[in-house]
Amino acid sequence: MSEENTPQQTPETVPDVSQFCPKGDVLVVAEHILGELQPVTLELLGAGRILADKMERKLICIVMGHEIGDIPQKMIEYGADKVYVADHEALKNYRTLPYRRVLVDFLESLPEPPHTTLLGSTTTGRDLAPRIAAHFDTGLTADCTELDIGPYEHKSKVDPTKIGLYPNCLYAIRPSFGESLKARILGPWKNPQMATTRPGVMIPNKPDSNKKGEIVKVPVNLKEDDTRLVVEETIREMSKGIKLTEADVIVAGGYGLGTVEGFELVKKLAACFENSAIGASRKVVDLGWIPYQHQIGQTGKTVRPKLYIACGISGAIQHRVGMSKSNIIIAINKDPDAAIFKFAHHGIVGDCYQIIPEMIKQLQENKVKREVEAVVGTH
Amino acid sequence: MSGYNIFVLVKQVPDQGSKAGINPDGTIDRAKAKRMLNPFDRYALQAALHTKKSYGGTVTAISMGPPPAVEILMEALEHGVDRGFLLSDRRLAASDTLATAYALYKTVLYAGKFDIIFCGLQTTDGDTAQVGPQLAERLNLPQITYCEDFAIENGRVQARRIIEGGIQRVSTGMPVLVTVANSYHPLEYKSFRGAWRVQQLARRQEELKQYIQTIDLDLIGADVERCGLKGSPTIVAATEKVGEIGGSCTMHEGHSPDEMVKEIIKSTGIREYLVAK
Numbered sequence: 158m159s160e161e162n163t164p165q166q167t168p169e170t171v172p173d174v175s176q177f178c179p180k181g182d183v184l185v186v187a188e189h190i191l192g193e194l195q196p197v198t199l200e201l202l203g204a205g206r207i208l209a210d211k212m213e214r215k216l217i218c219i220v221m222g223h224e225i226g227d228i229p230q231k232m233i234e235y236g237a238d239k240v241y242v243a244d245h246e247a248l249k250n251y252r253t254l255p256y257r258r259v260l261v262d263f264l265e266s267l268p269e270p271p272h273t274t275l276l277g278s279t280t281t282g283r284d285l286a287p288r289i290a291a292h293f294d295t296g297l298t299a300d301c302t303e304l305d306i307g308p309y310e311h312k313s314k315v316d317p318t319k320i321g322l323y324p325n326c327l328y329a330i331r332p333s334f335g336e337s338l339k340a341r342i343l344g345p346w347k348n349p350q351m352a353t354t355r356p357g358v359m360i361p362n363k364p365d366s367n368k369k370g371e372i373v374k375v376p377v378n379l380k381e382d383d384t385r386l387v388v389e390e391t392i393r394e395m396s397k398g399i400k401l402t403e404a405d406v407i408v409a410g411g412y413g414l415g416t417v418e419g420f421e422l423v424k425k426l427a428a429c430f431e432n433s434a435i436g437a438s439r440k441v442v443d444l445g446w447i448p449y450q451h452q453i454g455q456t457g458k459t460v461r462p463k464l465y466i467a468c469g470i471s472g473a474i475q476h477r478v479g480m481s482k483s484n485i486i487i488a489i490n491k492d493p494d495a496a497i498f499k500f501a502h503h504g505i506v507g508d509c510y511q512i513i514p515e516m517i518k519q520l521q522e523n524k525v526k527r528e529v530e531a532v533v534g535t536h
Numbered sequence: 537m538s539g540y541n542i543f544v545l546v547k548q549v550p551d552q553g554s555k556a557g558i559n560p561d562g563t564i565d566r567a568k569a570k571r572m573l574n575p576f577d578r579y580a581l582q583a584a585l586h587t588k589k590s591y592g593g594t595v596t597a598i599s600m601g602p603p604p605a606v607e608i609l610m611e612a613l614e615h616g617v618d619r620g621f622l623l624s625d626r627r628l629a630a631s632d633t634l635a636t637a638y639a640l641y642k643t644v645l646y647a648g649k650f651d652i653i654f655c656g657l658q659t660t661d662g663d664t665a666q667v668g669p670q671l672a673e674r675l676n677l678p679q680i681t682y683c684e685d686f687a688i689e690n691g692r693v694q695a696r697r698i699i700e701g702g703i704q705r706v707s708t709g710m711p712v713l714v715t716v717a718n719s720y721h722p723l724e725y726k727s728f729r730g731a732w733r734v735q736q737l738a739r740r741q742e743e744l745k746q747y748i749q750t751i752d753l754d755l756i757g758a759d760v761e762r763c764g765l766k767g768s769p770t771i772v773a774a775t776e777k778v779g780e781i782g783g784s785c786t787m788h789e790g791h792s793p794d795e796m797v798k799e800i801i802k803s804t805g806i807r808e809y810l811v812a813k
């Protein structure tokens with residue numbers, strides 16, 4: 158864009174940017190649910206390790222919570238060099254203000270601010286990261302899908318105070334404008350550079366049980382102000398089922414199903430598959446056919462399963478952005494002109510009430526056949 | 537004086553469902569694009585109006601954007617909002633979330649005393665979900681993000697919010713900032729009376745100014761260095777178009793559902809994922 162094409166400044170206007178080249182490490186803020194490390198944290202450790210190695214810095218982590226068991230050890234196995242642990246009863250459940258306090262105190266206690274601080278784009282990360290960024294008046298890039306570090310020469314005439322060559326700049330890449338564009342967001346003149354990353358995108362390291370690391374306790378000093386909000390009750394209603402972002406197969410229903418009963422078929426079809434989950438388009442969530450937690454798309458979740466079966470979904474851009482990265486997309490829709498047939502891999506034009514029961518029937522027959530083959534094969 | 541001072545933040549965004557104003561490279565020409573109230577803000581607006589209806593008080597809508605954004609404040613007025621502020625200033629151009637939250641913070645202080653600030657969960661043009669929490673940090677407020685149910689009991693806010701794989705019930709005193717999830721109740725239709733009243737107002741610009749005030753950075757005493765591109769610690773350095781997907785869909789035709797399904801099972805390998813046992 159224009160930023161990069163502006164002519165080079167005369168040397169006397171170039172300010173000293175060495176103050177913006179901190180020696181700090183790469184920090185990952187861990188997320189866990191009552192002692193169970195979230196997959197996004199392992200993914201962040203994978204991405205953070207690459208960034209830290211590139212700069213020859215350490216990969217450090219902070220875990221906040223209470224009675225967190227072997228999480229610090231596990232994080233070392235997945236790539237962390239040093240894990241800071243803030244253990245306090247008041248941190249048992251995630252709450253914005255106490256976690257904010259601990260993280261702010263911790264960042265201020267470090268001899269050098271982290272070069273880069275990473276959190277997951279989860280309900281927790283998106284709640285906490287903006288507050289930390291605002292506190293330190295630093296930049297925060299939301300929902301990244303790629304991260305890299307490298308030199309960046311800023312030449313913009315609009316703000317001469319920022320002109321200069323930044324040796325280690327975080328390249329945070331995120332989808333924008335309904336995912337039709339990839340935007341490269343930079344901000345090397347404020348530290349720490351911060352980003353949240355979308356779950357399911359970064360690749361975790363293979364755990365190494367021989368890897369050595371340091372575990373350090375950090376103090377927790379909460380103030381009265383920090384406990385203004387009280388958690389009355391926490392219900393993990395979906396913890397028994399499989400989460401959309403982790404499912405291999407998603408069967409999703411849309412307005413084309415006609416009635417709420419259509420979801421019974423969707424559920425039956427999903428039940429044919431291992432590690433499957435139910436998805437939905439916004440319209441049927443708005444109609445109350447299925448809870449919001451199942452919504453996929455711009456205003457819902459982003460998923461990338463191995464197999465996505467869209468039943469009666471028209472394929473509006475808002476839905477497409479949430480599921481277009483699925484490995485195989487199968488679409489069933491009565492309307493041959495439905496937008497979904499423009500980006501699905503396989504399509505059937507037909508009535509869901511005929512196609513889905515037939516599919517369930519044939520899959521069950523297939524399963525029997527496969528089992529017979531398996532048995533015969535062993536003889 | 538009874539009831540609560542309720543603020544709601546609203547934003548005008550380009551309608552991505554419309555082709556108008558989309559440049560060939562996929563970026564949005566905001567001057568030409570069809571404009572709309574950010575869909576997420578409809579839930580925030582509903583929460584604000586519902587709170588007013590249930591517990592009394594006044595609703596103030598606050599927006600930041602170019603002059604046409606006054607349209608969404610008019611829309612909010614039609615729905616029953618009492619007054620609106622539009623922060624409009626060329627020096628706000630290229631604001632990132634931090635600079636936006638700072639400008640909104642100064643606007644909120646200018647707009648007066650408040651008990652609750654409702655925000656949409658995120659916008660459909662930025663998708664960051666950051667401005668609400670950043671504003672809460674500036675104002676030193678507790679925040680309830682991903683809120684899907686909201687009530688006030690004995691002067692305390694009771695809310696239900698979405699968390700990873702579940703829900704949480706929380707309570708807090710006021711003032712508080714709440715970002716509303718779209719599992720909250722959808723925005724009710726505007727009343728005929730409300731729409732008619734605003735239509736009349738639109739003809740009397742002087743009178744309209746009593747309800748919707750357009751303000752700038754000088755008036756609210758904002759530090760210009762902290763606004764717009766200058767106040768933004770991040771910039772969009774480059775954009776790259778993501779390849780168009782499409783055109784490769786294999787249609788499985790057949791005379792009966794039986795044939796079509798057979799085809800699709802054969803060619804997609806979906807048997808791989810069947811439940812074992």
